[in-house]
Amino acid sequence: MDHQSPVSANGLNHWFGEGEAKKQVLFDVNLEVARGSLTVLVGPSGSGKTTVLTLLGCLRDVQDGSVSLLGHELHGANSALLTSLRRRLGFIFQAHNLHNSLTARQNVVMGLDVHGNVDPAQASAAASHVLTLLGLGDRLDYLPANLSGGQKQRVAVARALVGNPDIVFADEPTAALDRESGATVVDMLKRLGRERGTTTVMVTHDNRILDQADRIVTLEDGQIVDDTGAISKAGRPRD
Ligand SMILES: Nc1ncnc2c1ncn2[C@@H]1O[C@H](COP(=O)(O)OP(=O)(O)OP(=O)(O)O)[C@@H](O)[C@H]1O
Numbered sequence: 001m002d003h004q005s006p007v008s009a010n011g012l013n014h015w016f017g018e019g020e021a022k023k024q025v026l027f028d029v030n031l032e033v034a035r036g037s038l039t040v041l042v043g044p045s046g047s048g049k050t051t052v053l054t055l056l057g058c059l060r061d062v063q064d065g066s067v068s069l070l071g072h073e074l075h076g077a078n079s080a081l082l083t084s085l086r087r088r089l090g091f092i093f094q095a096h097n098l099h100n101s102l103t104a105r106q107n108v109v110m111g112l113d114v115h116g117n118v119d120p121a122q123a124s125a126a127a128s129h130v131l132t133l134l135g136l137g138d139r140l141d142y143l144p145a146n147l148s149g150g151q152k153q154r155v156a157v158a159r160a161l162v163g164n165p166d167i168v169f170a171d172e173p174t175a176a177l178d179r180e181s182g183a184t185v186v187d188m189l190k191r192l193g194r195e196r197g198t199t200t201v202m203v204t205h206d207n208r209i210l211d212q213a214d215r216i217v218t219l220e221d222g223q224i225v226d227d228t229g230a231i232s233k234a235g236r237p238r239d
Pocket residue numbers: 016017025043044045046047048049050051052
């Protein structure tokens with residue numbers, strides 16, 4: 001049915017700044033991600049990981065080269081297309097941006113708002129379900145102020161996943177999590193990959209995730225210098 005890679009970059013270059021200060025930060029990045037896989041971007045600070053993630057996730061305009069997302073070219077895409085594509089994506093960032101006046105469950109329901117008319121009872125049930133899977137079944141009606149950092153991060157993960165996104169983009173999603181919570185999040189992403197074909201692209205330094213990744217792409221100075229794990233394989237080759 002869907003033989004196309006859900007996300008790919010071809011000859012991707014990117015610059016920040018203007019005039020004298022203009023600086024190229026990505027150089028000819030080529031990447032094709034397999035549906036349902038967990039791909040991890042690693043590399044030193046400043047190597048371009050977040051820039052790649054935000055370009056693939058249509059959070060930044062493509063300046064040069066091509067990004068194909070769910071079969072659509074992002075270079076030159078109009079805002080209507082970008083908006084409709086973003087509805088099919090889930091984002092997990094380190095700064096979890098929860099609404100402080102809303103409960104955990106209400107925050108997760110917000111993740112469904114982009115989908116328009118969702119029955120409130122169904123939305124609430126879906127939010128409860130995902131939060132429970134992430135070990136927060138007894139915290140549904142807590143405000144963020146009464147949750148730990150790790151619990152808040154799991155609420156943010158639930159919010160990203162509740163709408164059944166086709167692709168999840170995550171930037172250090174487990175940094176604030178203890179071992180067990182981190183494992184729960186990764187297990188869930190892997191399971192969604194197997195069962196629903198959800199594709200995850202993640203920036204992380206977390207060794208526990210590297211062990212589970214189907215593919216590890218290493219960036220240095222804006223270039224891919226290593227790419228471990230073939231697109232057609234479900235499991236990363238072990239060395
Ligand atoms: N908004 C911006 N304006 C100017 N330069 C930027 C901007 N964002 C990133 N950069 C520069 O682009 C390069 C790549 O940054 P990026 O954040 O993508 O790297 P990273 O690998 O994600 O780093 P980290 O691991 O520290 O988050 C760095 O040199 C950074 O200083």
